[in-house]
Amino acid sequence: MQSLYSIEETSYLSAPNAVQYRTIMRIFYREYEKMHFQLYKEDILELLRRIPDFEDYDMEQLKLDLEALIRWKNLTPIQDPGKAYTIEEYKNKQYRYVMSEYAVEIERLTIRLENIFVESGNLSTNLFVRLERSLEETEEIEGKSYKETNEWWSNLQEDFKRLNQNYQDYLREFYSGKSDKLMKSVEFILHKDRFIQYLNEFIQELQRHSRRIAKLLTQKSTQIEERLLERVIQSEMEIPHALSERQADMEEGIRENIWGKWYSLKSWFLDSAEHECECHKILIITNDIIANIIRNAALILQMQNWGVSRKDDYRKFLELFLEAGTLEAAHKISAHVFGIQSIAHLKENAIRDTDSINSSVYEEEPFVYQLKPHTKAYRERRRQQGFADKTMEKLQQRMFHLQQLDSEKALVMRYIKDGRLDLTAITDVVPDTARITFLQWISQANMNDKKIGRTEYGQEFRLVRKEGTCVLNCEDGKLTMPAYVLEFEK
Numbered sequence: 001m002q003s004l005y006s007i008e009e010t011s012y013l014s015a016p017n018a019v020q021y022r023t024i025m026r027i028f029y030r031e032y033e034k035m036h037f038q039l040y041k042e043d044i045l046e047l048l049r050r051i052p053d054f055e056d057y058d059m060e061q062l063k064l065d066l067e068a069l070i071r072w073k074n075l076t077p078i079q080d081p082g083k084a085y086t087i088e089e090y091k092n093k094q095y096r097y098v099m100s101e102y103a104v105e106i107e108r109l110t111i112r113l114e115n116i117f118v119e120s121g122n123l124s125t126n127l128f129v130r131l132e133r134s135l136e137e138t139e140e141i142e143g144k145s146y147k148e149t150n151e152w153w154s155n156l157q158e159d160f161k162r163l164n165q166n167y168q169d170y171l172r173e174f175y176s177g178k179s180d181k182l183m184k185s186v187e188f189i190l191h192k193d194r195f196i197q198y199l200n201e202f203i204q205e206l207q208r209h210s211r212r213i214a215k216l217l218t219q220k221s222t223q224i225e226e227r228l229l230e231r232v233i234q235s236e237m238e239i240p241h242a243l244s245e246r247q248a249d250m251e252e253g254i255r256e257n258i259w260g261k262w263y264s265l266k267s268w269f270l271d272s273a274e275h276e277c278e279c280h281k282i283l284i285i286t287n288d289i290i291a292n293i294i295r296n297a298a299l300i301l302q303m304q305n306w307g308v309s310r311k312d313d314y315r316k317f318l319e320l321f322l323e324a325g326t327l328e329a330a331h332k333i334s335a336h337v338f339g340i341q342s343i344a345h346l347k348e349n350a351i352r353d354t355d356s357i358n359s360s361v362y363e364e365e366p367f368v369y370q371l372k373p374h375t376k377a378y379r380e381r382r383r384q385q386g387f388a389d390k391t392m393e394k395l396q397q398r399m400f401h402l403q404q405l406d407s408e409k410a411l412v413m414r415y416i417k418d419g420r421l422d423l424t425a426i427t428d429v430v431p432d433t434a435r436i437t438f439l440q441w442i443s444q445a446n447m448n449d450k451k452i453g454r455t456e457y458g459q460e461f462r463l464v465r466k467e468g469t470c471v472l473n474c475e476d477g478k479l480t481m482p483a484y485v486l487e488f489e490k
Contacts, residue, residue: 012069032104066097138220203286233254441453
C-alpha cells in the first residue's frame with residue numbers, strides 16, 4: 001500500500017494531444033516487438049508520415065512531443081556522439097530514444113483493452129483436468145528442487161487464473177444488453193441447441209471434476225499449507241532481483257501474495273463458513289442461463305404460432321360471425337374465439353331505462369361513450385373563435401383606478417398643514433390607507449442618514465423625531481409609535 005501514488009507515465013493517455021502521443025508510443029511499441037529498441041527522431045518522423053492525418057507532421061512538432069514524453073518518463077534519451085560529424089551537430093545533441101519499462105507495459109495494456117471485446121471467453125474443461133493433475137503431484141513436488149517447485153506453482157496458478165477469467169468472460173456475454181436482445185430474436189432459435197449442449201457439457205465436467213478437486217484440497221490442504229507453500233515462498237526468494245533495496249520487505253509481500261492465491265483457489269472449490277464456493281454459484285448461473293434460453297425460445301415459437309396458424313382461423317370465424325342468423329349463434333362464436341377469461345367488465349355512470357338487476361345489456365338501449373387517449377401529449381381540439389372588444393371595459397377600470405388614487409391622495413393631503421405632517425397633532429380616526437402611507441414614508445426616510453424621502457406624488461420631505469411617543473387612532477385599533485414630524489419642501 002505504500003506505492004499507491006499517481007502514475008506519471010500514464011499522463012500521455014489523457015493529455016490534450018493524446019492522439020499524437022499515443023501514435024508515437026504505438027510506433028515505439030511496434031518497433032520494440034521487432035527488436036528495434038532504439039530509434040532516432042528522423043526514423044520516428046518517417047514512420048509517422050506513413051500514417052493518415054500525419055502527412056504534414058514536421059520535426060518541430062515531433063521534438064515538442066518527444067520532450068513531453070521524456071518528461072513523463074515514457075521515453076529515455078540516449079546521446080549518440082558517434083553520429084555527430086561536426087561540432088554543431090554535437091551541440092544539437094543527437095539522441096536515440098528508448099521506451100521505459102512502464103511504457104512497454106502500458107502499451108501492452110492499451111492493446112489488450114482495444115481487443116477486450118474481440119477476444120471472447122470459453123468454457124474449456126481441460127483446465128479442470130490440469131488443476132486436478134497438479135494437485136495430485138503435491139507429494140512428488142515436495143521432494144523436488146526449488147526451481148521445479150516454483151514451476152509447479154506457476155502452472156497451477158496460471159491454469160486457475162485462465163479458468164476463472166474464461167468463465168467470467170463467457171458468462172458475462174449473456175448478461176449484456178446485446179445478448180439479451182439477441183436471445184429474444186427469431187434468429188437465436190437456430191443456435192439455441194448448440195448453446196444448451198455447450199453449457200450442459202460444461203456443467204457435467206464441472207460437477208465431475210469439482211468433486212475430485214474439492215476432495216484433493218480437503219485431503220492435502222494441511223500438507224500444502226504447512227510444508228509446500230513455504231517451499232514456494234523460498235523458491236520465489238531464490239530468484240535474483242535487480243532492485244536490491246526492495247529485498248527487505250520482499251519476503252512479506254511474496255508471502256502475502258502466495259497465501260492469498262492459495263485461499264482463492266480453495267474458496268473456488270470448497271465452501272467456507274461465510275460464503276458458498278464459486279463452482280456452486282457457476283452451476284446456478286449456468287442453469288439459469290439454460291432456462292432463460294429455453295424460455296425465450298418457447299416464447300418466440302409461441303408468438304410465431306399465434307401470428308401464423310391462427311390467421312386463417314380468425315378469417316373463418318369472421319365469416320361465420322357475419323353469417324350468424326341469430327344473436328344466440330353470434331354469442332356462441334364469440335365465446336369460442338375469446339373465451340370466458342377474456343371478458344371485460346365495464347362500468348359507466350349513465351341513466352338506465354330500468355333499475356332491474358336481472359335486465360341484460362342486450363335488452364337496454366346502447367350508450368355512446370367518448371373515448372380519449374390516456375397519454376400526456378393528448379390535448380383536446382379547441383374550436384377557433386373570435387375575441388370580444390373590451391376597450392370600454394378597460395377604460396372604465398382605468399378611470400376607476402385613477403379616481404381611487406385621487407381620493408387616497410386627497411385623504412392623505414388633508415393631514416398636511418403648512419408644509420408639516422405632525423403625527424402627534426392628529427386626533428381624529430385615521431383610515432387604513434392613510435396609516436399605511438404614513439408608515440411607508442417614515443420607513444423610506446429612515447433608510448438613509450439624512451432622513452430625507454420622497455412621496456409617490458413627487459414631494460420631498462425631511463423626517464424629524466420628537467421626544468416621546470404618540471398614539472394614532474386607527475379604524476382597526478390604536479397604534480403607539482414614536483412622535484414623528486414630516487416637513488415638506490415648499
